[in-house]
Amino acid sequence: MLILFTLQVSNRRSRRWLNDRLLMELVPRLNAEEIRGLFAPPPFGDDVPLSPFCMTNVEEWDKFRNIDMDKEANIIDASERSSTKRKGRVDADKTAVLNAWHRVNCKTREALRRSFLSELVQGYEECIRAFIMDSGDTDALELRVQDLFHRLLLHGVCEFYNLVSVTVIESKDAESPKMTRITKKKKGVAELPNITLIHSLRISKEGIW
Secondary structure, X not given: OOOOOOOOOOHHHHHHHHHHHHHHHHOOOOOXXXXXXXXXXXXXXXXXXXXXXXXXXXXXXXXXXXXXXXXXXXXXXXXXXXXXXXHHHHHHHXXXXXXXXXXXXXXXXXXXXXXXXXXXXXXXXXXXXHHHHHOOOOOEEEEOOOOHHHHHHHHHHHHHOOEEEEEEEOOOOOOOOEEEEEEEOOOOOOOOOOOOHHHHHHHHHOOOO
């Protein structure tokens, strides 16, 4: 006598079974290299490289581990003081550059920010920095720059370094070339920040400041 049993399977379980069968048919069997990649590192992967602590000589490691507490405190204190000094120098340089930048006329500042003539501005700046270092209080630097926009950039560099710059016509002739005369202020001091104008502009464009 044959007895048949009917197994009731829910729809959710049936779909799960079908999905498992489908995945098993779609995904091929993994080879040895693929299995090795799944189970790396050991026991199936490459050997783990030795750590620096394992490679260190025992005597050297003991010296580091048994260092005198007062000596350790002095080393840490010296490191913190050095870091504070470096930070103080950076803050002082940044403040000096910002103060110099605020001396520049707003219109000229915008021209310097948007200008792609970095080599021209750098050339003006190198010339002016050399003038500040090598000249006396009554000396003057004369530059003949005929382009109006180029002269604007030149005046901006002069303002950055706290100098007086005046552009005049060399003669009464209307087509006479123009000359920019640069001098140091009588009551002020020409400043020479450690960070140059062109470098500060690059830092600003990169978003570091």
